[in-house]
Amino acid sequence: MPATDLSAKITSRSLSRKLLRWLLKVQLPEDIEWSFIGNLQSNKVKPLLAGVPNLATVESVDDKKIADRLDRMVASIGRKPLKIYVQVNTSGEESKYGVEPSGCVELAKYVSQDCPNLEFRGLMTIGMPDYTSTPENFKTLAKCRSEVCEALGIPEEQCELSMGMSGDFELAIEMGSTNVRIGSTIFGAREYPKKN
Numbered sequence: 001m002p003a004t005d006l007s008a009k010i011t012s013r014s015l016s017r018k019l020l021r022w023l024l025k026v027q028l029p030e031d032i033e034w035s036f037i038g039n040l041q042s043n044k045v046k047p048l049l050a051g052v053p054n055l056a057t058v059e060s061v062d063d064k065k066i067a068d069r070l071d072r073m074v075a076s077i078g079r080k081p082l083k084i085y086v087q088v089n090t091s092g093e094e095s096k097y098g099v100e101p102s103g104c105v106e107l108a109k110y111v112s113q114d115c116p117n118l119e120f121r122g123l124m125t126i127g128m129p130d131y132t133s134t135p136e137n138f139k140t141l142a143k144c145r146s147e148v149c150e151a152l153g154i155p156e157e158q159c160e161l162s163m164g165m166s167g168d169f170e171l172a173i174e175m176g177s178t179n180v181r182i183g184s185t186i187f188g189a190r191e192y193p194k195k196n
Contacts, residue, residue: 030054032054033054033056033057034052034054034055034056034057035055035056035057035058035059036048036052036055036057036058036059036060037059037060037124037181038060038097039060039062039097040058040060040061040066042065042066042069045066045069045070045073046073049070049073049074049077049079049082050077053079055082056082056083057082057083057084057085057121058070058082058083058084058085059085059087059124059162060085060087060097060098060124061084061085061086061087061107061111061118062086062087062089062097062098062099062107063099063107064107064110067084067107067110067111067115067118068115070082070084070115070117070118071115071116071117071118072117074117074118075116075117081116081117081118081119082117082118082119083118083119083121084111084115084118084119084120084121085121085122085123085124085160085162086099086104086107086108086111086120086122086123086124086148087099087123087124087125087126088100088101088104088123088124088125088140088141088144089101089125090125090127090136090137090138090140090141090144091125091126091127091128091137093128096126098124098125098126101140101143101144104123104144104147104148105144105147105148105151108120108123108148108151108152109148109151109152112152120152120159121159121160122145122159122160122161122162122178122179123141123144123145123148123159123160123161123162124161124162124163124179125137125138125140125141125162125163126165127163127165127168134168134171134172135171135175137163138163138164138171138172138175138176138177139175141161141163142161142175142176145159145161145176160178160179161176161177161178161179162177162178162179162180162181163175163177163179163180164177164180164181165180165181165182165183165184166181166182166183166184166185167184169181169182169185
C-alpha cells in the first residue's frame with residue numbers, strides 16, 4: 001500500500017513554531033488526509049489550519065473555547081468541515097488533557113449542535129503510561145460513547161472510539177476501538193532531547 005493511502009498524524013509535541021513555518025513553506029501531498037493529535041492551544045489553530053490545508057481531523061478537542069476557535073477559523077478560511085473527536089480524560093490524571101467523563105456529553109452536543117463547521121466523529125482518550133488502568137480507561141470511554149449517542153440520538157456505530165496505542169492496541173480493539181495510534185510500533189520509540 002502506498003504511504004499516501006494512509007492517514008498521517010501530526011502531534012502537538014511536533015507542532016513547534018519551526019514546524020509551522022516549515023508547513024507554510026512546503027507543498028504537502030494533496031492525497032494525504034492529516035490528523036492532529038494532542039493538546040491544541042488556541043493561538044496554534046490558525047497556523048495549523050493554514051499550514052495544513054488537507055487537515056481532516058483534530059482528535060483532541062477538550063473544551064468549548066477550542067471548539068469555537070476551530071469552528072470560526074474553518075469558516076474564515078472557507079474550507080470543508082473539520083472532523084472532531086472529543087478528548088476525554090478517562091484516567092483522571094491531572095497531567096492529562098481532556099474533558100472529565102461527566103462533561104463529555106455536554107461538549108459533544110456543543111460541537112454537534114453549535115459548531116456548524118465542525119463534524120463530531122467520536123471520542124478519544126490516552127490511558128496511563130504504564131497501562132495499569134487500561135481496561136478501566138477503555139470501559140469508561142465506551143460508557144461515554146453510549147451516553148453521547150443517546151443524547152445525540154445517533155447509533156453507536158456513528159461515534160468512533162480513538163483509544164489504544166502501541167502498547168495496548170490489541171486490548172483497545174477487543175474493547176471497541178475503531179482507531180488506534182501505533183506510531184511507535186511503525187516508526188520506533190520517540191527520542192526526546194536530553195535536558196541540560
